[in-house]
Amino acid sequence: MSDLSRRELLASAAAAAAAAMAPARLLAATDDWRVDLRAPVAGGNGSMLGVPFEKRDVVRIAIVGTGLRGRSVLNELLAIEGVQITALADVVKDKAERAAAMCTRAGKPAPALFTEGERDFERLVRRDDIDFVYTATPWQWHTPVMRAALKAGKHCGSEVPIAMSVDECWELVELSEQAQRHCLLMENCCYGQSELTVLRMVREGVFGTLLHAEAAYLHDLRAILFENKDEGLWRRAPHTQRNANFYPTHGLGPVAQYLGVHRGDRFDYMVSMSSGEAGLTEWRAAKEPKDSAKWSEKYVAGDMNSSLIRTVQGRTILLQHDVVNPRPYSRLNNLQGSKAIFNDYPPRVYIEGTPGGERWTPLADLKGKYEHPLWAALSDRAKNAGHGGMDFVMAYRLVQCLKQGLAPDFDVYDAVAWSVPFPLSEQSMKKGSAPIKFPDFTRGAWKNATAPQGPSTTATW
Numbered sequence: 202m203s204d205l206s207r208r209e210l211l212a213s214a215a216a217a218a219a220a221a222m223a224p225a226r227l228l229a230a231t232d233d234w235r236v237d238l239r240a241p242v243a244g245g246n247g248s249m250l251g252v253p254f255e256k257r258d259v260v261r262i263a264i265v266g267t268g269l270r271g272r273s274v275l276n277e278l279l280a281i282e283g284v285q286i287t288a289l290a291d292v293v294k295d296k297a298e299r300a301a302a303m304c305t306r307a308g309k310p311a312p313a314l315f316t317e318g319e320r321d322f323e324r325l326v327r328r329d330d331i332d333f334v335y336t337a338t339p340w341q342w343h344t345p346v347m348r349a350a351l352k353a354g355k356h357c358g359s360e361v362p363i364a365m366s367v368d369e370c371w372e373l374v375e376l377s378e379q380a381q382r383h384c385l386l387m388e389n390c391c392y393g394q395s396e397l398t399v400l401r402m403v404r405e406g407v408f409g410t411l412l413h414a415e416a417a418y419l420h421d422l423r424a425i426l427f428e429n430k431d432e433g434l435w436r437r438a439p440h441t442q443r444n445a446n447f448y449p450t451h452g453l454g455p456v457a458q459y460l461g462v463h464r465g466d467r468f469d470y471m472v473s474m475s476s477g478e479a480g481l482t483e484w485r486a487a488k489e490p491k492d493s494a495k496w497s498e499k500y501v502a503g504d505m506n507s508s509l510i511r512t513v514q515g516r517t518i519l520l521q522h523d524v525v526n527p528r529p530y531s532r533l534n535n536l537q538g539s540k541a542i543f544n545d546y547p548p549r550v551y552i553e554g555t556p557g558g559e560r561w562t563p564l565a566d567l568k569g570k571y572e573h574p575l576w577a578a579l580s581d582r583a584k585n586a587g588h589g590g591m592d593f594v595m596a597y598r599l600v601q602c603l604k605q606g607l608a609p610d611f612d613v614y615d616a617v618a619w620s621v622p623f624p625l626s627e628q629s630m631k632k633g634s635a636p637i638k639f640p641d642f643t644r645g646a647w648k649n650a651t652a653p654q655g656p657s658t659t660a661t662w
């Protein structure tokens with residue numbers, strides 16, 4: 202049974218119970234979609250919207266998965282004052298040891314290592330010297346690591362996507378609320394220089410009424426997907442199992458930030474369709490030796506997925522995914538308002554009334570006026586960091602929130618809403634591209650949440 206249909210059955214039973222016992226706030230939360238109905242959580246667990254971290258001088262971090270991404274983020278963390286890496290886990294001992302050596306080379310104490318198999322992170326999360334557990338494992342391990350961390354009472358953050366099913370999404374929401382611990386998506390693209398400049402322009406009203414955005418993950422990964430190491434060991438598998446928009450969050454996170462999703466708006470429903478498949482099959486034919494085990498694989502995911510999301514406030518979002526065809530990299534990252542338009546790759550804007558008429562202006566020309574203060578403060582330190590500097594800015598900002606006792610820029614509701622198009626796109630396509638409702642993971646709290654998402658565009662750092 203699909204995630205949603207099972208939930209539908211549970212929901213109708215829960216609905217009757219909830220109607221009888223739920224406070225008005227919760228009843229109001231269940232306005233438009235029976236599938237979203239959830240009985241109030243026993244014990245009155247509260248929303249994690251706007252909940253601050255506790256203050257601390259030193260931030261003690263554990264990393265589960267010390268492959269390419271885990272070590273890259275570790276490198277950013279080691280450059281930040283007051284960070285201590287207390288534990289590392291990887292199923293490959295050599296990778297954990299390489300990461301540990303990075304810590305000692307940086308003059309930090311050697312972290313404890315957990316390399317005794319796929320579930321050794323369950324031992325790691327029980328340590329009492331960890332403030333935050335970060336995972337950079339293959340996708341199928343993200344939810345299990347987050348689940349274990351929350352059950353052990355730890356704040357945690359995952360690489361993208363945080364979950365691969367609707368049930369996993371709900372489970373993370375409920376565990377985060379029960380534990381009163383944050384469960385975050387480590388969405389570095391929300392901290393890109395262009396993205397934060399555009400966010401400031403949005404907040405200052407340059408775009409007028411926001412109407413439409415475009416988000417994507419368009420990246421030729423064919424060579425990486427066919428390697429016999431690193432992501433080649435696991436990232437082809439989803440293409441043999443599911444037809445879906447696998448990697449929605451790099452595009453959708455920044456766009457959700459522009460639109461204030463969960464701050465007065467939310468994703469309402471989506472439709473999805475995929476092209477046929479050719480990229481992996483043709484690459485294999487051209488590059489793989491005939492005796493390769495990869496010849497037994499059948500690729501069931503369409504190459505180019507195009508989904509459309511409509512928000513409750515009536516905004517539309519195009520969401521695309523293609524990692525198996527030749528192309529320059531793009532996350533689209535486009536925004537249309539009633540007074541201006543932004544298109545990325547390369548970053549450029551047109552603001553109505555600009556002298557010279559309907560012509561693009563490079564975003565860089567507006568840097569003096571609209572640069573985000575976080576980038577103004579960190580651009581020198583971020584210069585050589587991962588993904589054009591955004592990885593350092595993300596890591597710095599997380600540590601800052603943990604140290605200063607601030608609420609994180611994004612929360613568990615954002616993490617799951619940005620990840621859930623993976624299973625929802627699959628469900629839509631199974632039903633002939635039918636519209637599929639997004640669950641309201643905030644249970645209505647999005648309507649009253651006003652504190653802006655993301656790093657403040659007016660604060661000074």
Ligand SMILES: NC(=O)c1ccc[n+]([C@@H]2O[C@H](COP(=O)([O-])OP(=O)(O)OC[C@H]3O[C@@H](n4cnc5c(N)ncnc54)[C@H](O)[C@@H]3O)[C@@H](O)[C@H]2O)c1
Nearest residue numbers: 266267268269270271290291292293319337338360431432
């Ligand atoms: N945000 C970004 O810009 C970005 C960039 C690259 C990758 N990623 C994401 O980061 C994650 C990791 O990707 P990667 O490129 O580092 O892949 P990788 O294969 O290089 O690393 C994954 C690591 O996890 C380890 N591992 C596997 N199962 C484990 C388990 N049960 N417990 C502990 N360790 C386990 C592997 O041994 C490996 O070292 C993926 O989710 C990927 O999508 C994000």
